[in-house]
Amino acid sequence: MKLLKRAPGKWVFRLSRRDREALQTTLWLRTVLARTPRSISSDTITTDTLRSAQEDLDQALQEHRQELARTVDELLKDPNRCAVADNGTCDLTLTSDDMETLLQALNEVRVGAWEKLGQPNFDEGEVPEPDADNLHAYWALQLTDAFQGLLLMALSDED
Amino acid sequence: MGGSIEIQRPQIETTPRDKAADKFESGYLVVCWNDPINLMPYVTHVFQTVFGWEKSKAERHMREVHELGKSTLVRETFEKAEFYVHKLQKYSLQATLERDE
Numbered sequence: 001m002k003l004l005k006r007a008p009g010k011w012v013f014r015l016s017r018r019d020r021e022a023l024q025t026t027l028w029l030r031t032v033l034a035r036t037p038r039s040i041s042s043d044t045i046t047t048d049t050l051r052s053a054q055e056d057l058d059q060a061l062q063e064h065r066q067e068l069a070r071t072v073d074e075l076l077k078d079p080n081r082c083a084v085a086d087n088g089t090c091d092l093t094l095t096s097d098d099m100e101t102l103l104q105a106l107n108e109v110r111v112g113a114w115e116k117l118g119q120p121n122f123d124e125g126e127v128p129e130p131d132a133d134n135l136h137a138y139w140a141l142q143l144t145d146a147f148q149g150l151l152l153m154a155l156s157d158e159d
Numbered sequence: 160m161g162g163s164i165e166i167q168r169p170q171i172e173t174t175p176r177d178k179a180a181d182k183f184e185s186g187y188l189v190v191c192w193n194d195p196i197n198l199m200p201y202v203t204h205v206f207q208t209v210f211g212w213e214k215s216k217a218e219r220h221m222r223e224v225h226e227l228g229k230s231t232l233v234r235e236t237f238e239k240a241e242f243y244v245h246k247l248q249k250y251s252l253q254a255t256l257e258r259d260e
Contacts, residue, residue, distance in 0.1 A: 038248055040241070041255045042190070053241055053256075057248065064249050100208065107201065107251040114196035121195045145198065152200045 001147065003154050009096045011154050017088030026143040027072055027105055029136060030065070033112030065108065072105050103151055106144045113140035187240035189232045192253040193224050205250045206232070209243065234259060 001019040005012040015023065038061065040054045075098060076082050084090045094102065116137040120126035130138055191202075199221055206217035210233065223230035232254075233243060240256040247254035 038253065039255060040244060041257060042192075043257065049237070056241070057245060060245050061248060103201065103204070104250055107197065110196060111194065111251040114194070119194075119196075123195055141196075148198055148201055152198070152204055155204060156200065 001150055003150070004091065006154065006157070011094045011099065013092045013094070013150075013154075015090045015092055017090075020084070020088070020090045022143055023147060024076060026109055026140060026147065027076075029109050029140050030069065030105065030112065033109060033116055033137065033140065035065075035108070035112050036115050068101060068105050068108065071101050075101070099151055099155060103148060106148050106151075109140050110144040110148070113137035113144070185234055185236050186259045187237050188234050188257045188259050189240050189243045189247070190229050190255050190257055191220070191224050191232055191247060192229045192255070193227075194251075194253050195225075197252065199225060201250075202252065205247065205252055209246045209250075 001013050001015045001023070003011060004014045037058065040057045041050055043050070075094075081093045081098070082090050083093075114120070114137075117128050117134055120128055128134065191206075202221040202224060203214065203217045206212055206220055207214060210217075212220075220230045220232060233240070235243065237256070244254045244256050
């Protein structure tokens, strides 16, 4: 995947057939990498206000994940934004909103993969043994690293 | 015009502070915690996007998260703090709101 063109608020990336398949599979992994529920506060939730806020957060995240899945699906199936040539390459045209959507979707996979591995701190040498059950999580970490890195670099060039 | 006018003042009822009032005070901190899997440029980007910060400020907070395990991002009312926590969590950052004691 490489950046082909850039205009203010708009980017065009060229993806080879393998890039496209890798991106689609990476994003699909959201469906198999369950996320750990997140807390609204590090305090023990004892008040009605916090209890209600926790429920709101749970619901907002659930709706957001559904919306992300729908948006990403539409993006990759839209021939005007993801034009696939006969040889399988694809020119992916992204707006600023699309960039944010893809970054969020990829990080959803990334954090899900990390949770699947038991939340290791790789910087401190914690590396769980790869096995048949977690290999897809390692794969997801590698791929999200590459795709997020590229999107962030493209965004950073705009600063 | 010599007569005096009696002014009736409205009765002001005072009630004890309630929980609702608390929600409108800027007494809540938005804290971001370190998940050592998030890419550093990603965290910086999210802070810039969510808070509209300059890159240097976003990077300073990103480094705090990375090196100290957490960073206090803003102090806000309950509702605004909750709004920011939602925004950050939608980027899969571990953010919470804390009462500033």
